Amino acid sequence: MTQKSKKIDEEALAEAYNRALSLEKSGNFDAAASAYREVLDLDPEDHGGASVRLASMGRGETPLKAPDAYVATLFDQHADVFDNVLVDQLDYCVPLLVRQRVQALELGPFKRVLDLGCGTGLTGGALRDLAEDITGIDLSENMVEVAHEKDLYETLYVAEAVDFLDDNEEAPFDLIVATDVLPYMGALEALFFGAVDNLVPGGLLIFSSETLPDETFAGHPFMVGPHQRFAHSEAYLRDRLTATGFEIVEVTDITVRMEEGDPIPGQLVIARFL
Numbered sequence: 001m002t003q004k005s006k007k008i009d010e011e012a013l014a015e016a017y018n019r020a021l022s023l024e025k026s027g028n029f030d031a032a033a034s035a036y037r038e039v040l041d042l043d044p045e046d047h048g049g050a051s052v053r054l055a056s057m058g059r060g061e062t063p064l065k066a067p068d069a070y071v072a073t074l075f076d077q078h079a080d081v082f083d084n085v086l087v088d089q090l091d092y093c094v095p096l097l098v099r100q101r102v103q104a105l106e107l108g109p110f111k112r113v114l115d116l117g118c119g120t121g122l123t124g125g126a127l128r129d130l131a132e133d134i135t136g137i138d139l140s141e142n143m144v145e146v147a148h149e150k151d152l153y154e155t156l157y158v159a160e161a162v163d164f165l166d167d168n169e170e171a172p173f174d175l176i177v178a179t180d181v182l183p184y185m186g187a188l189e190a191l192f193f194g195a196v197d198n199l200v201p202g203g204l205l206i207f208s209s210e211t212l213p214d215e216t217f218a219g220h221p222f223m224v225g226p227h228q229r230f231a232h233s234e235a236y237l238r239d240r241l242t243a244t245g246f247e248i249v250e251v252t253d254i255t256v257r258m259e260e261g262d263p264i265p266g267q268l269v270i271a272r273f274l
Contacts, residue, residue, distance in 0.1 A: 033059035045069040055224035066184040079142035095126035110174040117181035121147035165194025178207040183229035192244040210266040246271035
């Protein structure tokens with residue numbers, strides 16, 4: 001007999017989450033951590049990202065990825081204003097940086113492109129004239145709806161990136177691109193192996209990542225940074241790509257976005273499947 005999932009007490013959840021946020025903002029991290037654990041007890045799927053916030057405060061283990069429910073909820077809520085906030089307010093220009101590097105290295109044009117975490121279609125728009133066919137996937141249904149309205153993609157799916165790569169039975173791609181995806185993932189082995197399984201020989205994987213100073217990583221391959229997003233060390237990216245069967249074409253230091261007036265450092269990585 002299948003056990004029904006417990007109905008969430010929305011009122012208690014909202015109270016606990018708001019209390020946790022207030023305590024975190026005031027610097028009372030121990031009490032905030034206790035409140036976030038209450039949140040997780042009430043909502044095990046973690047729509048509010050309590051597990052990520054615990055890791056960000058150093059009060060919980062670093063998860064292997066951000067919870068799917070959290071990522072979907074976060075981007076569903078911001079879909080209508082996403083382009084304005086990300087581009088105009090946070091100076092996010094990674095899709096254009098991807099285009100610039102692709103053209104500078106004389107890569108492409110591409111027959112089939114897969115845009116992982118396509119969002120509202122910023123990367124699809126940047127690469128549209130360089131590709132015959134672009135498939136976009138995103139966890140957020142609202143984001144996919146906005147992308148669909150732009151008429152940039154031949155195919156769109158609501159799906160989690162690694163799940164899609166595992167399940168895809170269509171023809172392989174010449175290029176897989178993942179901009180602003182790694183900040184919601186910790187461990188990258190499954191992503192890289194999934195990319196290998198979906199690329200033609202010689203196909204490219206291009207992605208952006210956020211990073212932190214080496215002393216902050218203190219030997220850790222990845223961690224949740226102060227803004228609740230994952231940061232990855234360059235050494236970890238290089239090691240995992242090489243181990244998976246990629247040749248690294250280039251790693252470029254970039255500013256991923258602005259956050260509270262400060263630049264967020266990261267990398268733009270281009271790798272070729274041998």
